[in-house]
Amino acid sequence: MASKGERLLLGAGQMPARPLPPELRRQEVLRFETARFDLRRAVAEMLRAAPDLGHFDDDGSLERFAGRSELFRSFPARQNLHRRVAASDELLGIYEDLVRQELVPWLQQRLNALGDADPRSFFYQYPPTLRIQPPSGEFKRPHRDAEYGHQIGELNFWMPLTDYSLTQTSLWVESSPDAGDFQALAIDYGEIAMFHGTLCQHKVPANTSPYTRVSMDFRIGVGGYFDPSWQLPGIKKVHLRREVRADQ
């Protein structure tokens, strides 16, 4: 059965703005300096100060965070986590530095190389989404973010903060819309996968390892291809975002 979001999309007709160039819709992996943008440490510190979310076992590493099991699937628990992220100035500061100093210039360079050097803004999700998936049978069904009101002119960024060789739990993404050829993002801390999650389906399997999976994801809307005033009719909760002008 189609999800509520898919049914809303069918009724919404065209999405706004020019279609994003196909060259930008292909999955890519970007690298960043973890010493400069140490999101893993900032998240661990945030969690250490939030005993209602869980506690650290043993060595205090993020993989050993014994998060409350509802953190992954329960909506109120995820909202509570989201409020913690929204109140974590240090984490948000590092996140914004990474977006503004690394990702936005990289996207602008890609556009320049495609012959589209127009001055533009980028619209990045703020705050980003933190996912904590303790070991359990819970999984995330295949979906595309268009169901949640995201536009074609947005790109998804997904980064693990925990060690994939331990958690063995990652996001599985198809290579193009409805291809169905889901592949796990085999990346580790310091790497970010970019993909077109508005239309490409993605899912997360159950975490059958003894370690907690922690990751961060967000979307960046590309000015000229993204309409900040558009909203999927019927969707109330959209991510908040901030705007930044790119230097040429």
Ligand SMILES: O=C(O)CCC(=O)C(=O)O
């Ligand atoms: O990491 C997850 O649990 C889900 C991520 C997701 O659906 C997304 O990044 O759009």
Ligand SMILES: [Fe+2]
């Ligand atoms: Fe998603």
